[in-house]
Amino acid sequence: MQDKITKLFKAIADPTRRDIFHALVIATSALSITQISSQFDISRQGVTKHIKTLEEAGLVNINTNGRERFCNANAKPLKEVSKWVEFYSQFWDNSLQGLENYLNTKDNE
Amino acid sequence: MQDKITKLFKAIADPTRRDIFHALVIATSALSITQISSQFDISRQGVTKHIKTLEEAGLVNINTNGRERFCNANAKPLKEVSKWVEFYSQFWDNSLQGLENYLNTKDNE
DNA sequence: TTAATACGCAACTTTTTGGTTGCTTAACGT
DNA sequence: ACGTTAAGCAACCAAAAAGTTGCGTATTAA
Structure with a gap:
């Protein structure tokens, strides 16, 4: 399914x-x-x-x-939902900081 | 809707x-x-x-x-999802503690 | 042992959902 | 001005979802 x-x-x-x-x-x-x-x-x-x-x-x-x-x-199992949401919590404030954090922490490819 | x-x-x-x-x-x-x-x-x-x-x-x-x-x-808006999940997080450990907490904190009706 | 209860399975209906195509309109680039 | 691009709207379609009823079966109570 x-x-x-x-x-x-x-x-x-x-x-x-x-x-x-x-x-x-x-x-x-x-x-x-x-x-x-x-x-x-x-x-x-x-x-x-x-x-x-x-x-x-x-x-x-x-x-x-x-x-x-x-x-x-x-x-x-709701832990999975929590984890999914948590990733986006860094973008809650609508500033660019969240995205910057994300870009800085991910492996540069 | x-x-x-x-x-x-x-x-x-x-x-x-x-x-x-x-x-x-x-x-x-x-x-x-x-x-x-x-x-x-x-x-x-x-x-x-x-x-x-x-x-x-x-x-x-x-x-x-x-x-x-x-x-x-x-x-x-994902804050709402987070809030929803958070309520149930007290039950994650599968013990009765979560339910007890819930029963103790809600208004006795 | 017979009646009632608790439930699963299957078939069916209706509504919602995820997706499409065709057509129109508005905005750009030249 | 004219072709191209960006997108909305409407109609349509297929599959999934939400719910139903009918029926069979196993368990329990009398």
């Missing part, structure tokens, strides 16, 4: 998925698909799809117990 | 758009649409569309001069 970082960015680009992820992070215990569904206005299948996307992005871990699948949030 | 933060997340979710944005950040001067197009394998119209998306996300500023439109990157 697409590279890992793109999967991650796409996963968090959808507002419903961000909400689901947030709910899982905040939850004091793992939540089943049905439990998640009950908190959202979309069908259970819709939730299942979102969970799958989040899982493929590494943001959710699933633990099957009997007929239930308990979902946990895993925020670690 | 959709809320600002979602526009921003969607803007950076596309790999081509991330590349265009990067090229603009790195560029030592503003680039016209045609100049950008020459660096990518998609048509000029394709680039125009991506630029529009980036502009709507606030990540690109455009300065029209005659028949040319010069594009500058503006990394500032």
Whole structure:
């Protein structure tokens, strides 16, 4: 399909998925698909799809117990997003300093 | 359409758009649409569309001069992404500490 | 053992997205 | 003045995404 970082960015680009992820992070215990569904206005299948996307992005871990699948949030992959953003933080001030820093530190080719 | 933060997340979710944005950040001067197009394998119209998306996300500023439109990157909106990620950084270690911190600091309702 | 629950899978629909081409308009260079 | 260049607009297309419903299956509770 697409590279890992793109999967991650796409996963968090959808507002419903961000909400689901947030709910899982905040939850004091793992939540089943049905439990998640009950908190959202979309069908259970819709939730299942979102969970799958989040899982493929590494943001959710699933633990099957009997007929239930308990979902946990895993925020670690967001480190990648943080790293991506961090590079651009040197350009936040809109001055040329950021670019100068960049040009000075990269290997002269 | 959709809320600002979602526009921003969607803007950076596309790999081509991330590349265009990067090229603009790195560029030592503003680039016209045609100049950008020459660096990518998609048509000029394709680039125009991506630029529009980036502009709507606030990540690109455009300065029209005659028949040319010069594009500058503006990394500032990425602060929002940084803020979003930062909240979850307390959960990176996968321990319960993050959740405890969250529960302790939020207003008890 | 039978009914209810939790879920996956598959098919389908609608909307969005990423991209294209064709045409027009405005600005330059000569 | 005239050809060339820069770009917008609109229509179009294909693929992906977001969501649905229907159905089958495994697990649990009665």
